[in-house]
Amino acid sequence: MARIRKQNIFTTTWAVVKFTLFWLLVFVQLPLIILLPRGRVSVAYMRVFMWFLLRTAGIRIRVQGQLVSHRPLLVITNHISIFEIATFPVAFGGSFVAKKEIESWPVVGWVAKKFGVIYVDRRPSHARDALAVVQRTVQTVSYPMFLFPEGTTTNGAYVKAFKSTLFNFVENSDVVVQPMATVYRYRDGTPISDTDMATHYAYFDNAKQDMGPRCERERSAFMQLFHIMVIGGFRVDITIMEPTDLSGMDRKQIATTLQKIVSDKYMELKDKELKK
Numbered sequence: 001m002a003r004i005r006k007q008n009i010f011t012t013t014w015a016v017v018k019f020t021l022f023w024l025l026v027f028v029q030l031p032l033i034i035l036l037p038r039g040r041v042s043v044a045y046m047r048v049f050m051w052f053l054l055r056t057a058g059i060r061i062r063v064q065g066q067l068v069s070h071r072p073l074l075v076i077t078n079h080i081s082i083f084e085i086a087t088f089p090v091a092f093g094g095s096f097v098a099k100k101e102i103e104s105w106p107v108v109g110w111v112a113k114k115f116g117v118i119y120v121d122r123r124p125s126h127a128r129d130a131l132a133v134v135q136r137t138v139q140t141v142s143y144p145m146f147l148f149p150e151g152t153t154t155n156g157a158y159v160k161a162f163k164s165t166l167f168n169f170v171e172n173s174d175v176v177v178q179p180m181a182t183v184y185r186y187r188d189g190t191p192i193s194d195t196d197m198a199t200h201y202a203y204f205d206n207a208k209q210d211m212g213p214r215c216e217r218e219r220s221a222f223m224q225l226f227h228i229m230v231i232g233g234f235r236v237d238i239t240i241m242e243p244t245d246l247s248g249m250d251r252k253q254i255a256t257t258l259q260k261i262v263s264d265k266y267m268e269l270k271d272k273e274l275k276k
Contacts, residue, residue, distance in 0.1 A: 003186040004200060005232040015229035022056040022225075026107065033114055043095050043143055046115040050086040057225060058233020059083060060187060061091050065240030070176045072138045072145075076258055077180040077238075078159045078266055079148035081203035082221050083228075084182060085112075087236045094144035097134055097166075099151070105221065116141070120166075135169035144178075149255065153204040156184060156197035156270070157212025159263035164255035171251055176243050179258055181265040183237040191271050192234070200231055239265060 005011045029049060036042040054061070067075065075094070077084070085096060095116035103109040103119045113119070118137050138145050149162035170177060184192055184201050192201060198213035203224045206214045219227060228234070244261060246254050 003188065003190070004196065005230065007230050011230050011232075015226055018056045018229045019226050022053060025052045025056075026111075030107075030111075033111060036114065038114060039116070040142060042114050043089075043116040043141075044093065046089045046095065047093055049111070049115070050089045053086045053225075054083075054090055057083070057086075057228050058187070059087065059228070060233070060235040061087050062189075062235060062237045063091050063240070064238070065180075067092055067144055067240060068176060068178060068243055070243075071142055072140075072175045074138055074170065074175050074177050075144050075146045075180060076149050076162075076177060076262065077146070077182045078262055079150050079153045080156045080182065080184055080197075081153055081201065082224060083203075083236065084146075084148070087182075087238070088146050089115075091238060092144060094146060095141075097145060097147045108221075116143075118145075132169075134166075135173075138169070138175055139173075149258065152208050153202065155194070155204050155209050155212045155214070156192070156202040157194045158210070159259065159266050160210065162255040162259040164252045167251040167254040167258075170246065170254055171249070177246060177254075177258065178243045179241045179261045179265075181239045181241070181262055181269055183239070183266065183269045185235045185237055187233055187235050189235060200227065201234055237269070239269060241265060 033042070033045070033049070036045055067073065088094065088096070097118050097120055098112065100119045102112060118134055120134060147166060149166050150160040151163045152160070154160055169175070184197065186192055195213050198215050202215070203219070203221065204215065206218060241261065244258060246257065249257065
């Protein structure tokens, strides 16, 4: 069986059916989402909502390790595509710290906010207020919050430097930070080449890449979802590492330390042959 399905009339038609089914499920659930009280209940329901997305897109999840039970818990990982936003709630529960632009996406932005996503305006003039909201939320919720410190997605060939401003509130706090490495694989568990990753699976801006292959045709988030449905999905492997002792570090040292931990593990795993 081909690891990447070729686009033809049959795979495209089947993708149209799945794409339509997904959006029907979204709109059927909207009244319930509107009625859900904002907070732990709506965040818990995100797991159900995202499960439908993963099923229709053909995405599997494999997890190695466990999140600690300590709260407040901030989980940090590399960021390859939009699908981390679906896989993490299904695998672990919890919610996200996300960039402000997502808030303006039709339907998605509002639904994500209902599901506890915190939008951060990373412009310097707004950073202090945004980080205050993140700090207040992380300190008070009973579920893990996920953060992508690269500040953007990559082509999957490497892990970008972490933005240190995102760790201002971690200094000298009781927030536990736990790193993860997120690796994409073909559905049979074998490694995806950097070329295939950039061409098919990663969702990124060519202009923001420091190295590795570029995508010949950049897609919108919705078209990326449709493309994954056409080619038959993939597998997300999540490796959870032990929390890192950050005592005595300033935000820049925290960012550098965590980036090295995540990057080293990611590079170790991404080309490693794993059994199905």
